[in-house]
Amino acid sequence: MIHLMIFLPLLGSLLLFAVPPRWREEVAGFFAALTLGIGLLIWRGGGSELFSVGWVPALGITYSVALDGVSLALALVTAFMSLVAVLYAARRVSNPGTMLSLVLAMETGLIGIFAARDLVLFYVFFEDALLPALLMLAIYGKPNRMRALVKFAAYTLFGSLLMLLSIIGVKYYGGSPTFALADLVRNPVTGTAQTWLYLGFLAAMAVKLPLWPMHAWLPDFHEQNHDSGVPDVMGTLYKVGGYGIFRFGVTLFPDASEALRPVLMGLAAFTALYAAWIAFRQTDWKRLLAYAGLSHMGFVGLGVFSLNETATIGAMYLLAFQNVYTGALFLSVGMLQERIGSLHTRVGGVMTQAGALGGLSMALWFASIAVPGLAGFIGEFSVLLGAYQVQPWITAVATLSAIAAATYALTAFQTTFWQGRPLGSVRVWDVRGTEWLVLGLPLAVAIFFGVYSAPALNLIQPAVRGVLATLGGQ
Amino acid sequence: MLQVPEVALAPMLPILIVLAGALASTVLGFSLPRRALTIINLVMLVLSGVSMVTLWNSGARAFGGSLQADNAALLLGLTILIGSAMTLLVSLDTAYRARVSFPEFDAMLMYSVTGTLIIAFSGDLITMLIGLEIMSLSSYVLATLQDSRRAEESGLKYFLLGAVGSAILIYGIALVYGGAGSLNYAAIAAQTATLTPGNVGILVGGALLLLAGFGFKVALAPFHQWTPDVYTGAPTSVSLFLSTVVKVAAFAGMLRVFSGALAAAPGWASTLQVLIAVTLVVGNAAALFQPNFKRMLAYSAVAHTGFLALGLLGTPEVGGAALGYYLLIYTLMTAAALAVVAALQRSEEGMTINDLRGLYYRHPAYAVALAVCLASLAGLPPFAGFFGKYLVFQAAFQNGYVWLSVLAALASVAALVYYLRPAMLMFMPDRTPAREYPHGERTPTTLTVALGVVGVTVLGILPNLWYGWVANPGVWGALAGR
Numbered sequence: 016m017i018h019l020m021i022f023l024p025l026l027g028s029l030l031l032f033a034v035p036p037r038w039r040e041e042v043a044g045f046f047a048a049l050t051l052g053i054g055l056l057i058w059r060g061g062g063s064e065l066f067s068v069g070w071v072p073a074l075g076i077t078y079s080v081a082l083d084g085v086s087l088a089l090a091l092v093t094a095f096m097s098l099v100a101v102l103y104a105a106r107r108v109s110n111p112g113t114m115l116s117l118v119l120a121m122e123t124g125l126i127g128i129f130a131a132r133d134l135v136l137f138y139v140f141f142e143d144a145l146l147p148a149l150l151m152l153a154i155y156g157k158p159n160r161m162r163a164l165v166k167f168a169a170y171t172l173f174g175s176l177l178m179l180l181s182i183i184g185v186k187y188y189g190g191s192p193t194f195a196l197a198d199l200v201r202n203p204v205t206g207t208a209q210t211w212l213y214l215g216f217l218a219a220m221a222v223k224l225p226l227w228p229m230h231a232w233l234p235d236f237h238e239q240n241h242d243s244g245v246p247d248v249m250g251t252l253y254k255v256g257g258y259g260i261f262r263f264g265v266t267l268f269p270d271a272s273e274a275l276r277p278v279l280m281g282l283a284a285f286t287a288l289y290a291a292w293i294a295f296r297q298t299d300w301k302r303l304l305a306y307a308g309l310s311h312m313g314f315v316g317l318g319v320f321s322l323n324e325t326a327t328i329g330a331m332y333l334l335a336f337q338n339v340y341t342g343a344l345f346l347s348v349g350m351l352q353e354r355i356g357s358l359h360t361r362v363g364g365v366m367t368q369a370g371a372l373g374g375l376s377m378a379l380w381f382a383s384i385a386v387p388g389l390a391g392f393i394g395e396f397s398v399l400l401g402a403y404q405v406q407p408w409i410t411a412v413a414t415l416s417a418i419a420a421a422t423y424a425l426t427a428f429q430t431t432f433w434q435g436r437p438l439g440s441v442r443v444w445d446v447r448g449t450e451w452l453v454l455g456l457p458l459a460v461a462i463f464f465g466v467y468s469a470p471a472l473n474l475i476q477p478a479v480r481g482v483l484a485t486l487g488g489q
Numbered sequence: 490m491l492q493v494p495e496v497a498l499a500p501m502l503p504i505l506i507v508l509a510g511a512l513a514s515t516v517l518g519f520s521l522p523r524r525a526l527t528i529i530n531l532v533m534l535v536l537s538g539v540s541m542v543t544l545w546n547s548g549a550r551a552f553g554g555s556l557q558a559d560n561a562a563l564l565l566g567l568t569i570l571i572g573s574a575m576t577l578l579v580s581l582d583t584a585y586r587a588r589v590s591f592p593e594f595d596a597m598l599m600y601s602v603t604g605t606l607i608i609a610f611s612g613d614l615i616t617m618l619i620g621l622e623i624m625s626l627s628s629y630v631l632a633t634l635q636d637s638r639r640a641e642e643s644g645l646k647y648f649l650l651g652a653v654g655s656a657i658l659i660y661g662i663a664l665v666y667g668g669a670g671s672l673n674y675a676a677i678a679a680q681t682a683t684l685t686p687g688n689v690g691i692l693v694g695g696a697l698l699l700l701a702g703f704g705f706k707v708a709l710a711p712f713h714q715w716t717p718d719v720y721t722g723a724p725t726s727v728s729l730f731l732s733t734v735v736k737v738a739a740f741a742g743m744l745r746v747f748s749g750a751l752a753a754a755p756g757w758a759s760t761l762q763v764l765i766a767v768t769l770v771v772g773n774a775a776a777l778f779q780p781n782f783k784r785m786l787a788y789s790a791v792a793h794t795g796f797l798a799l800g801l802l803g804t805p806e807v808g809g810a811a812l813g814y815y816l817l818i819y820t821l822m823t824a825a826a827l828a829v830v831a832a833l834q835r836s837e838e839g840m841t842i843n844d845l846r847g848l849y850y851r852h853p854a855y856a857v858a859l860a861v862c863l864a865s866l867a868g869l870p871p872f873a874g875f876f877g878k879y880l881v882f883q884a885a886f887q888n889g890y891v892w893l894s895v896l897a898a899l900a901s902v903a904a905l906v907y908y909l910r911p912a913m914l915m916f917m918p919d920r921t922p923a924r925e926y927p928h929g930e931r932t933p934t935t936l937t938v939a940l941g942v943v944g945v946t947v948l949g950i951l952p953n954l955w956y957g958w959v960a961n962p963g964v965w966g967a968l969a970g971r
Contacts, residue, residue, distance in 0.1 A: 169902055
């Protein structure tokens with residue numbers, strides 16, 4: 016079952032080249048929906064147990080996968096948003112075969128990242144998700160994509176190769192027989208070696224999170240991507256840094272994470288505030304959203320680095336649902352671009368002609384700036400609540416970014432959707448057809464989990480407790 | 490009464506079969522067309538491979554251990570044969586366009602392969618030197634065969650620098666003989682364990698000279714200067730041969746000498762790590778700024794020398810296994826990438842990176858294949874280049890060369906940038922007229938490319954298929970013979 020969920024999208028991606036072009040949308044949608052369905056079945060069955068076989072026995076590399084707790088929640092979100100992305104791409108992108116194929120290929124990499132319980136396997140999926148992202152940018156990007164592409168790849172690889180060395184080091188210095196997480200935990204590395212290895216591991220995760228000063232690739236990546244926002248959805252799903260630190264970083268390097276806690280929390284809080292500040296000055300919707308996402312990721316970092324139970328639960332909650340509403344916002348920006356031909360935030364008056372689009376976008380923005388009753392609130396509030404118990408001052412700094420978020424979001428929304436419509440501008444059509452689904456489904460999810468968080472918390476809470484128990488509890 | 494000396498023919502069989510191909514090309518060249526010769530040679534390569542497989546685990550040796558067909562030799566020999574076969578397949582299509590379509594080309598190629606196999610099978614320094622010289626001399630000719638100024642220049646450069654390299658190497662052999670009192674790998678290995686202080690100096694000097702000599706052959710900086718010019722100036726099928734087969738053979742020699750005979754000798758490893766560091770920096774930095782794709786691949790070959798040589802710093806069991814795996818992968822991906830260049834280039838100077846723009850929309854299969862090769866060269870999973878890099882990193886890291894591993898990781902980032910640019914340009918839509926040779930896609934070249942791409946993908950997803958063979962520690966523990 017679990018293997019089906021991981022590799023079904025990839026199978027679909029390859030099959031797309033074999034089916035006749037006019038059936039491609041349907042086939043892609045079928046595979047995306049089937050994957051989500053399997054994910055829901057796994058959820059109903061209470062998650063899937065650890066499955067482990069040797070992959071390269073001579074090197075101690077295993078194929079160990081499990082989907083439970085946090086990883087199941089994130090995998091479900093990934094499958095859900097991939098389906099939404101496929102739905103939208105099928106309608107919006109002209110000749111979408113390649114795009115759909117890349118979306119599905121990336122879905123496999125992403126679900127694999129969350130399912131992997133072996134460090135080398137994790138690395139392999141980690142890089143596998145990179146290739147489709149790069150190709151999407153290369154094939155569908157805007158004129159300056161080459162710079163964005165090289166920047167994105169260089170940052171990512173810089174981190175992940177250092178991580179690879181750390182991976183080799185963790186096994187070697189700990190003396191573990193395999194790279195499987197369970198074995199590595201049983202043979203821990205101690206002392207200064209642990210700190211160095213953690214830093215190598217962090218290098219990759221900080222790029223992916225992204226944490227200041229490793230964030231510079233992010234705005235360019237989103238700005239240069241295709242207008243539809245489909246690649247951006249997949250891009251937001253790619254922010255696995257918080258998860259990686261939670262799943263591998265904290266478990267494998269407990270002493271180092273406690274030693275570095277104040278520094279890292281400070282960096283995360285600074286990232287949150289700094290990104291919100293820059294977002295305020297953006298006039299391009301994609302860049303604005305990119306910086307907004309960066310600010311949210313600062314919160315995720317704050318939560319995970321604090322090693323506090325409440326904060327970590329909040330961080331995982333935020334990580335999961337931030338993907339939903341930020342992804343949907345990217346798609347709504349794509350719709351806006353389709354109608355007015357620009358991504359500028361000072362268009363004005365769109366609301367008068369496209370009320371539903373404006374309303375849906377606003378509701379999603381509310382989720383994003385953590386209005387109570389929507390999913391973002393639970394995440395951000397828990398992070399702040401928990402982090403405050405550990406580092407009150409740093410948390411206070413981060414709290415300021417929540418105010419800043421409201422400012423930049425509402426300002427940009429106001430100048431685009433309200434104000435006067437410029438004279439002589441084209442008539443804008445409203446949301447229609449599948450677009451209702453594309454924006455409505457994520458919003459429904461954001462509202463549902465904002466009001467009734469128990470199903471998600473039931474998944475996240477035990478997993479967080481299990482991981483933090485290795486630290487002796489906080 | 491004349492007595493026939495007792496010579497074991499079995500371990501020589503793989504070499505003799507290849508030599509027979511070379512002789513056949515020399516003699517039959519007068520009556521048969523070149524294509525027929527190439528096909529004969531391909532069959533010879535396959536036969537040689539079959540004979541190697543039958544020799545597996547036999548531990549056969551000849552001339553009192555001067556030539557040994559142990560498992561290490563067979564694994565490296567198979568890699569060499571695969572690279573040679575890929576060269577021949579590509580030359581079937583491109584030799585005519587490159588103006589090297591005459592029997593001498595095939596003959597020289599097969600003589601060179603003979604030499605490379607002798608290196609891999611060598612059991613003492615003299616055998617190794619003979620193989621190296623056979624390989625080098627034929628390679629000089631191969632690089633010059635094309636009737637063009639650039640080829641002549643590159644061939645001469647190759648010859649002059651290669652001759653200097655050989656001279657240094659021979660001097661190194663002499664000193665090692667002076668220090669250890671023997672030329673046989675096993676005897677040297679036994680001697681280095683119990684050295685008198687007076688001999689250490691001579692032995693270290695010899696080892697360092699050997700290192701410099703090999704440095705020329707595998708293109709370790711600062712002895713790499715000839716590589717970009719020769720790889721660019723020679724016809725692309727020859728560049729393919731030089732950058733894969735010849736390099737594999739030179740590494741086979743290094744494995745035999747440094748991980749085998751001189752494994753316990755002091756001095757060379759600390760020098761080698763400096764050379765590797767320089768190679769990684771110089772090769773990767775230079776490749777970053779190449780506008781010509783073929784030249785970029787030449788520098789990438791230099792950079793890969795640095796990665797490959799990391800394997801020599803590991804213990805023989807770990808490092809040898811890493812190199813055994815990586816060399817095959819390196820051969821597959823480099824040969825496939827250069828095969829695509831050979832098929833699509835307009836002239837033997839290769840193409841510029843900008844010419845690749847939009848290739849995906851004109852030659853989708855070649856573009857995807859080239860992208861896979863570049864991703865593998867860059868070390869991205871799930872392609873086998875990742876495991877190659879991983880293995881050599883691990884080998885060096887576990888033997889205590891942590892800083893060098895970190896440097897290699899950083900160098901890989903630079904590498905990613907220059908592999909990525911062409912790979913991504915191919916997928917960008919483009920409306921300008923095509924700049925490739927229009928009739929490049931032909932069956933044998935496509936077969937080569939497919940072999941490389943399929944190999945790199947399958948061995949990346951299931952590395953155990955090949956690593957399972959090379960990982961046996963017994964293979965590499967006996968590099969110096971018993």
